[in-house]
Structure formats: C-alpha cells, structure tokens
Amino acid sequence: xxxxxxxxxxxxxxxxxxxxxxxxxxxxxxxxxxxxxxxxxxxxxxxxxxxxxxxxxxxxxxxxxxxxxxxxxxxxxxxxxxxxxxxxxxxxxxxxxxxxxxxxxxxxxxxxxxxxxxxxxxxxxxxxxxxxxxxxxxxxxxxxx
Amino acid sequence: xxxxxxxxxxxxxxxxxxxxxxxxxxxxxxxxxxxxxxxxxxxxxxxxxxxxxxxxxxxxxxxxxxxxxxxxxxxxxxxxxxxxxxxxxxxxxxxxxxxxxxxxxxxxxxxxxxxxxxxxxxxxxxxxxxxxxxxxxxxxxxxxxxxxxxxxxxxxxxxxxxxxxxxxxxxxxxxxxxxxxxxxxxxxxxxxxxxxxxxxxxxxxxxxxxxxxxxxxxxxxxxxxxxxxxxxxxxxxxxxxxxxxxxxxxxxxxxxxxxxxxxxx
Numbered sequence: 001x002x003x004x005x006x007x008x009x010x011x012x013x014x015x016x017x018x019x020x021x022x023x024x025x026x027x028x029x030x031x032x033x034x035x036x037x038x039x040x041x042x043x044x045x046x047x048x049x050x051x052x053x054x055x056x057x058x059x060x061x062x063x064x065x066x067x068x069x070x071x072x073x074x075x076x077x078x079x080x081x082x083x084x085x086x087x088x089x090x091x092x093x094x095x096x097x098x099x100x101x102x103x104x105x106x107x108x109x110x111x112x113x114x115x116x117x118x119x120x121x122x123x124x125x126x127x128x129x130x131x132x133x134x135x136x137x138x139x140x141x142x143x144x145x
Numbered sequence: 146x147x148x149x150x151x152x153x154x155x156x157x158x159x160x161x162x163x164x165x166x167x168x169x170x171x172x173x174x175x176x177x178x179x180x181x182x183x184x185x186x187x188x189x190x191x192x193x194x195x196x197x198x199x200x201x202x203x204x205x206x207x208x209x210x211x212x213x214x215x216x217x218x219x220x221x222x223x224x225x226x227x228x229x230x231x232x233x234x235x236x237x238x239x240x241x242x243x244x245x246x247x248x249x250x251x252x253x254x255x256x257x258x259x260x261x262x263x264x265x266x267x268x269x270x271x272x273x274x275x276x277x278x279x280x281x282x283x284x285x286x287x288x289x290x291x292x293x294x295x296x297x298x299x300x301x302x303x304x305x306x307x308x309x310x311x312x313x314x315x316x317x318x319x320x321x322x323x324x325x326x327x328x329x330x331x332x333x334x335x336x337x338x339x340x341x342x343x344x345x346x347x348x349x350x351x352x353x354x355x356x357x358x359x360x361x362x363x364x365x366x367x368x369x370x371x372x373x374x375x376x377x378x379x380x381x382x383x384x385x386x387x388x389x390x391x392x393x394x395x396x397x398x399x400x401x402x403x404x405x406x407x408x409x410x
Binding site for chain 1: 147148149150152153154157160161163164165167168170171172173174175176177179181182183208214217218219220222223224225227228232237241244245247248249251252254255256257258259260261307309336337340341342343345347382395
C-alpha cells in the first residue's frame with residue numbers, strides 16, 4: 001500500500017507540502033479531465049503550457065473523469081485515502097467532495113505568503129495590506145507567532 | 146480502464162501536436178510566448194530585478210517580471226518569489242512596491258476562498274450612474290477579433306490573442322474600454338480574458354475586472370489617450386485621428402461615458 005497524491009492545475013509543483021505529507025513512495029498523478037478543462041474554458045495555448053509543465057514533473061498523467069481515474073488508482077494502490085493541495089477553485093473543491101464519498105481526502109495548504117493571527121477583512125485591498133505588510137516584507141513571512 | 150498519457154517528446158512541436166489530440170474540442174494554435182515547466186520558471190526567477198520592476202512597471206515596455214503564468218499554476222509560490230526578491234536587495238523597503246503586487250495576488254486568493262460567489266456576481270452596484278442591465282451581456286465581435294477601429298486597443302487585443310499575455314496596464318486599458326466605452330458587462334470581458342491569458346486566474350482576473358467596472362471599488366477606472374502616450378512605447382499607435390474616442394480630458398470623458406447620477410441633480 002502506498003499513498004496517492006492528486007496534483008491539480010493550481011499546484012503544479014513537486015515542492016508542495018502535500019508531497020511531504022504523503023511520503024516518498026506516494027504515487028503522484030495529474031488527471032487530464034476533458035470536462036473540467038472545457039468547463040474552465042481554457043484556450044489551446046494554456047493547455048500547451050500546462051501539459052509542457054507536467055512533462056517536466058515526475059508524475060503520471062491520466063485522461064478521464066477525475067473521480068473515476070482517482071478511484072481506480074486508489075484501488076490499484078490498495079489505499080483508501082488521497083492527498084490534495086488546497087485550492088479556492090469551487091469546481092476542484094466539488095470534485096474533492098465527490099471523492100470524499102469514496103475515500104479519505106486530506107487537503108494540504110501551501111507555504112503561506114504572510115502569517116496573520118486573524119483572518120483579515122477582505123472588503124478592500126488596503127484593509128488587508130495594513131495587516132499583512134509587516135509579514136509580507138519578511139523572508140518566509142517572518143517567524144511563526 | 147486507465148488511460149495513461151505520454152509525457153516524453155522529442156521536440157516542442159511534437160508536444161504541441163499531442164496536446165491537439167487530447168484537446169480535440171479546441172482549434173489547434175501556436176503555443177504561447179511562455180515555455181511551461183519548473184526549469185523555465187526558475188530561469189525567469191533568476192532574471193528577476195525587483196528594483197527595476199519598481200521603477201518601470203507601469204510602462205508597457207517596463208521591466209515586468211513575466212512570472213505570472215508560473216505563479217498562477219503553482220509552479221512558483223508567492224513565498225518563493227518574495228524570498229528570492231528579498232535576497233537581491235539589502236532592504237525590503239527598496240522593493241516594497243513589488244512585494245505589494247505579490248500581495249495583491251494573495252489578497253485575491255483570500256477573497257476567492259472566502260467568497261467564491263464574487264467571481265461571477267457583481268459584488269456591489271456599478272458607481273457609473275448606470276444599472277447592470279444597461280450593460281450588454283455579450284462581447285461584441287469587433288472586440289473579440291481586435292477590430293474596434295481604436296488603434297491602440299486593437300494592438301493590445303492582437304497581442305493578447307497572439308501571445309496569451311498582456312502587460313497589466315494594457316489589460317486595464319482594454320477592460321475599461323470594454324466596460325465603459327462599449328458598455329459591456331465585465332463578466333463578458335473577464336470570460337474572454339480567462340480564455341486567452343496564460344496566467345488567467347478566476348480571482349485575479351475577474352476581481353480586477355470588477356475593480357475596473359466599479360462593482361468592487363469606489364469609482365470606475367478610466368484612462369485617456371494622453372495616459373496611454375505617457376506609458377506606451379513607440380510601437381503603439383497613439384495618433385489622435387486613429388484613437389478618437391480616447392482623445393479627451395478626464396472631465397470630458399466622465400461627462401460622455403457616465404450619465405449624471407440621479408442623486409446629484
């Protein structure tokens with residue numbers, strides 16, 4: 001049994017913390033899901049850019065419905081859980097919710113840009129910036145408080 | 146049955162041909178001006194000059210970083226880019242403007258997490274004296290094809306379609322032209338940009354369109370020909386005769402583009 005990682009288009013990075021969480025032996029994959037890509041309405045140039053990026057990564061690319069592909073891979077790996085990088089994209093979140101009906105889903109956040117004690121007011125940028133500025137100007141966002 | 150796709154190609158053109166077969170719902174085209182992948186991303190990061198960025202970023206030929214497609218797809222993280230930029234200077238304050246621009250992306254992502262509905266819905270009313278219904282739903286064909294007859298706008302659109310990239314200032318000009326000169330809903334413009342931009346992100350793109358439209362800001366963003374001349378390079382056609390609708394003062398444009406608000410009468 002080894003772990004399964006689904007890298008989606010918002011996190012095409014082998015340094016993402018999701019890979020450390022899943023461990024060295026994890027199977028890392030990307031799913032080329034026609035329906036998803038059509039829903040996002042990406043042009044041809046974007047798809048070339050994404051595919052070219054994938055080709056440089058030590059991962060496997062599968063074509064098909066994301067939930068079906070990942071379920072089959074999980075069965076092959078004899079695992080009942082999957083690790084996914086966190087994303088605000090509601091279409092990807094909906095796919096993760098469908099996966100949850102079949103396996104354990106663990107979402108992992110990327111390294112933060114700023115470290116804040118409280119969620120800032122997002123009504124206007126400068127309300128956020130006033131709170132975030134100090135941390136943003138420091139290496140790795142400063143020390144964890 | 147698992148269908149594993151190949152990931153090794155002898156040339157870029159072979160890769161592009163392969164993408165055409167796995168994206169068979171799209172008309173194949175030439176690749177964009179950016180090469181995908183970690184290696185190209187790190188090469189560009191090495192060339193990053195955050196101080197030059199701070200001096201010249203508003204100019205259409207300024208030293209912008211062109212890191213955005215890599216940041217958009219997580220190939221580079223904001224943390225990594227900020228740390229690299231800090232390593233190139235002695236004081237963070239020297240590159241505050243650059244870090245603030247990275248913070249805009251962080252901010253848009255936070256809004257997206259908190260309010261996914263903001264991506265396609267008007268967050269607030271337009272502050273233009275007009276109602277949402279006064280704006281067209283569809284992007285006019287002459288805009289989509291870059292044949293509006295406004296010379297600099299057509300050049301920007303041609304660049305977008307051809308390269309998959311556009312300088313941020315040019316994006317703002319085109320967005321303001323679409324929403325305020327042509328009275329087209331920002332959603333139609335945002336959808337069009339997302340299709341063509343290699344770095345198109347639902348949060349950064351759509352919320353910036355809302356900012357231009359004034360549905361996520363306190364007033365509409367507009368510009369005039371004088372402003373384009375200030376920031377353009379010699380390759381941009383800024384002749385008055387070929388950019389007539391932009392050639393006016395801000396007072397004239399405000400009067401022409403926005404009806405007097407009912408409350409102000």
